[in-house]
Amino acid sequence: MATVNLHVPAVAVREIRLNTITGYEGTAADLLERSCNGGASLRERGRGFTQCLGCSTSNAACMTVLVQDGAVISHGPVGCSSCLHEFAFTYRVNAPVRGLSAPTPRHIYSTNLTEDETVFGGSDKLAASIREVYEREHPAVIFIITTCASGIIGDDVEGVANDAEEELGIPVVAIFCEGFRSKVWTSGFDAGYHGIARKLIRPPRPPEERFSITETGERVWDKPFVNVINFWGSDFFGPWLERFGFETRYITPYSTLASLQTASEARASVQICTTLGSYMASALEQGFGVEALRAAPPYGVAATERWLRTFGEMVEKPEVAEEIIAEERAKYLPQIAELRARLEGRTAYVTAGAGHGHAMLQILGELGIEAQGAALFHHDPANDIDSEEADSLVARVRDYGDVPRLSICNKQEFELVNVLARLRPQLLLARHGGMTLWGAKLGIPSLLIGDEQWGMGYQGIVRYGRAISEVLENDEFVVNLARHAINPYSKWWLAQTSSAFLEEGDF
Numbered sequence: 001m002a003t004v005n006l007h008v009p010a011v012a013v014r015e016i017r018l019n020t021i022t023g024y025e026g027t028a029a030d031l032l033e034r035s036c037n038g039g040a041s042l043r044e045r046g047r048g049f050t051q052c053l054g055c056s057t058s059n060a061a062c063m064t065v066l067v068q069d070g071a072v073i074s075h076g077p078v079g080c081s082s083c084l085h086e087f088a089f090t091y092r093v094n095a096p097v098r099g100l101s102a103p104t105p106r107h108i109y110s111t112n113l114t115e116d117e118t119v120f121g122g123s124d125k126l127a128a129s130i131r132e133v134y135e136r137e138h139p140a141v142i143f144i145i146t147t148c149a150s151g152i153i154g155d156d157v158e159g160v161a162n163d164a165e166e167e168l169g170i171p172v173v174a175i176f177c178e179g180f181r182s183k184v185w186t187s188g189f190d191a192g193y194h195g196i197a198r199k200l201i202r203p204p205r206p207p208e209e210r211f212s213i214t215e216t217g218e219r220v221w222d223k224p225f226v227n228v229i230n231f232w233g234s235d236f237f238g239p240w241l242e243r244f245g246f247e248t249r250y251i252t253p254y255s256t257l258a259s260l261q262t263a264s265e266a267r268a269s270v271q272i273c274t275t276l277g278s279y280m281a282s283a284l285e286q287g288f289g290v291e292a293l294r295a296a297p298p299y300g301v302a303a304t305e306r307w308l309r310t311f312g313e314m315v316e317k318p319e320v321a322e323e324i325i326a327e328e329r330a331k332y333l334p335q336i337a338e339l340r341a342r343l344e345g346r347t348a349y350v351t352a353g354a355g356h357g358h359a360m361l362q363i364l365g366e367l368g369i370e371a372q373g374a375a376l377f378h379h380d381p382a383n384d385i386d387s388e389e390a391d392s393l394v395a396r397v398r399d400y401g402d403v404p405r406l407s408i409c410n411k412q413e414f415e416l417v418n419v420l421a422r423l424r425p426q427l428l429l430a431r432h433g434g435m436t437l438w439g440a441k442l443g444i445p446s447l448l449i450g451d452e453q454w455g456m457g458y459q460g461i462v463r464y465g466r467a468i469s470e471v472l473e474n475d476e477f478v479v480n481l482a483r484h485a486i487n488p489y490s491k492w493w494l495a496q497t498s499s500a501f502l503e504e505g506d507f
């Protein structure tokens with residue numbers, strides 16, 4: 001298991017820590033075989049042509065902008081923060097599903113480094129910006145996310161953050177997530193979590209001190225809780241965890257400084273997606289003794305039951321897991337069987353980030369839909385909690401069989417269009433906005449599911465089954481669109497194999 005070192009400012013990127021790759025084409029079973037022993041023998045297939053790339057700074061922002069009482073400063077040219085406003089939108093529209101009736105505006109700033117400062121240094125401007133943000137917003141915590149420019153010129157961001165912390169009396173967290181550090185943009189999640197774990201999370205208090213005092217002087221004991229490392233989707237974990245006697249505390253969207261500081265007092269940590277959360281789960285386990293659940297996220301019947309049983313064993317309440325399983329089986333299995341009868345034998349293609357892509361492939365398997373292939377944005381041969389049981393691709397292949405055409409493709413749309421035009425699946429399932437349009441332009445009914453918790457558990461399979469049925473039955477729009485759409489890719493490219501720009505060799 002990779003050792004988490006919370007005494008150093010920057011986390012090692014995924015290429016180094018987990019042997020993560022962004023280029024591969026083959027089958028899921030082959031990829032898993034090559035991933036044995038932490039992927040020591042798995043080689044990245046580089047691309048001779050790349051259409052686009054994401055940036056770690058955005059993923060680090062994703063984990064910090066949504067902390068309720070925080071402010072975020074991007075230390076770099078203003079362009080590096082040009083897409084961060086989308087998290088303000090995300091925060092506002094998802095607030096009701098997390099019980100926030102009056103979401104406050106997000107506090108997102110940039111130091112706006114200019115050419116002069118990239119020559120003479122931007123540390124003074126950063127220090128002044130921190131003071132200004134504090135004066136304007138009085139946040140409980142300030143996060144600084146670094147960029148290529150501040151990384152290249154070597155500004156002492158950690159030193160400036162520590163000085164500001166002393167001066168202002170609030171935590172100021174430097175997060176090292178420059179785009180050039182990693183080709184795997186999910187390294188930005190780890191960078192954000194690393195900053196939070198090393199600077200904000202406190203050692204657990206003894207149980208007899210875990211209470212707060214109300215205005216009337218009453219002592220209110222903290223309830224037992226479980227950390228759920230997640231994005232911002234609906235709260236489907238809450239009702240399950242309540243049955244086991246726990247409150248749900250989400251990390252990090254909609255958390256507060258106070259809730260993050262006491263994350264070390266949780267009974268356990270669970271995660272919606274191993275790609276997203278295993279670094280934070282590992283930091284909480286190694287740094288603070290909070291046990292991480294080692295089970296693949298609950299997508300599909302088999303994984304859902306494994307998840308519930310593993311959690312039940314972990315918190316010493318196996319009978320509760322069996323009660324939930326019995327109740328939900330009785331309620332949902334007949335509905336799942338009905339949907340399966342309707343959808344069995346259909347074909348689909350998936351495009352998504354690694355963890356959620358595996359989840360979609362599991363749900364397709366449960367509904368009897370043939371997964372012709374998938375384009376997933378990266379592949380981690382290992383995870384930070386060192387658990388094969390927590391690997392959702394292993395779960396997919398074990399429970400529902402191989403995925404015959406698996407591409408590891410970091411959102412290279414030219415590859416996606418090539419493979420869709422070749423395979424012509426009956427359905428495209430996507431997790432990210434902007435990807436479904438390629439299916440629609442080719443006349444393929446396309447379904448975008450952005451809420452990662454929507455497919456969880458037995459109920460999630462029913463939700464997906466109904467949504468897929470609806471999309472397949474209402475295809476007039478995409479059929480018409482395909483008649484009029486112009487494909488920007490040339491006939492030459494569509495005649496090549498989708499992996500034509502991947503390096504050759506014995507991988």
Ligand code: SF4
Pocket residue numbers: 055056057076079080081146147148149178179180
């Ligand atoms: S890759 Fe570098 S320059 Fe581009 S947005 Fe990210 S931090 Fe800024």
